[in-house]
Amino acid sequence: MDEFLALSRLLTGLDSLKTVDPLAVESRMAADYLRLMKDQFGAGFNALLAIYRNVMTASDPLAALINDPGFAGDAEMAAKQIVNMWLLSQYGGGAGKLPDQDAGFFEKGFVWAEIKAHPIGFSHRNYGYWSSKP
Numbered sequence: 782m783d784e785f786l787a788l789s790r791l792l793t794g795l796d797s798l799k800t801v802d803p804l805a806v807e808s809r810m811a812a813d814y815l816r817l818m819k820d821q822f823g824a825g826f827n828a829l830l831a832i833y834r835n836v837m838t839a840s841d842p843l844a845a846l847i848n849d850p851g852f853a854g855d856a857e858m859a860a861k862q863i864v865n866m867w868l869l870s871q872y873g874g875g876a877g878k879l880p881d882q883d884a885g886f887f888e889k890g891f892v893w894a895e896i897k898a899h900p901i902g903f904s905h906r907n908y909g910y911w912s913s914k915p
Contacts, residue, residue: 789811817872
């Protein structure tokens with residue numbers, strides 16, 4: 782799990798993935814996303830992990846990862862899926878691949894806090910909140 786979180790942090794730039802409270806929802810997200818990566822993108826995910834293990838001590842591990850000759854193809858697709866999962870809670874897509882699928886945590890996607898908005902179609906506020914100025 783720690784390796785998956787470190788790889789996710791490298792790919793997304795999300796510092797909050799550095800330390801995840803085991804009781805927090807992010808821990809469950811990480812476990813589910815890791816399972817989905819293994820189930821849906823096994824070969825590409827394994828290739829991505831192998832590359833990551835070789836470059837993680839480089840001075841610029843992200844550049845080393847992206848520029849590795851083995852990164853093209855399935856490993857690159859797996860990297861994109863990790864970013865999609867953490868930011869939008871989606872995976873799949875691409876020609877000949879799965880259609881976009883919900884990864885189960887849409888309202889918890891990290892993109893919402895970054896753009897200072899609530900998830901589309903989801904709010905914790907009471908019905909009608911939009912009728913009053915903030």
